[in-house]
Amino acid sequence: MPYSLVLNLLPQSPIPPQYLSGRHLHALFLKLVSSVDTALGDRLHSSTADKAFTLSPLQVVKTREFAKHKSRIHTTNTLQWQHQKPIPTGTPCWWRISLLDDTLFGQLMQLWLNLNPSHPWHLGPADLYITSIQGTPQPSQPWANACSYAQLYEQASESDRTITFTFATPVAFRQGEYDTFLPTKESVFNSLLHRWNKYSGIEFTNINLESIHPIFFNINTQIVDNYDTKFIGCVGEISYRILGDVKPEEIKQINALADLALYAGVGRKTTMGMGMVKRK
16 A cells, blocks of 8 residues: 655754765665664665655645745745755754555554654754654645555546646656656656555556557756765656557556556656655
């Protein structure tokens, strides 16, 4: 069952920008895991296989928006993936963790149930308090949700032929020895298909990719320089249309994959904040 959990955070000291990289947030997640299951944390750290979680960059809640909405969180389509200045003490932030299988969620159950809002977690030299966790969708926080794979499949439309994605953080795909940041239908939907077949238990064996065609895009490339080497990806919006004589069952499968994007993301470095995608 996919979960998209939003952790609301409050820093107790300034967070320097060099500790806001995907690598440092990945390390923070492993600390959270190891706090309840050291062996699991070690396995996730050493594994080089496709991992059953994704992370977002740390998002700052704007002061004016926070005052307007009080405890609610406001987001825009494109997220912040780099910080040039320290995040000041007491600045409300949020951080999305998605989990792609029930086993991992169950192994971390004690973490969610026994969360202590006064226990500090360390991000570089800064201490953070996790004040709350959101796991259900709200108008003010569209990145929080949970839905079983069976529900994703049952709820997927058999007639909706238009699919629009927002690439909220830079998206890139591995092609041979190099990266490509052009979101072709093969790159996007094969990435989703791989994760669906690996974790859902409902295998799709005959996705009709030939019927999917891009009909609109408003994307641009962005360079992320807080990795060991610069990471280039695309952000923005793209729409695909299912054309031709396509069976309702095939349309349903394609829509199910599109709905999975909220949880799975697409492309590379999804465990370090990249490839965050939301269906519009």
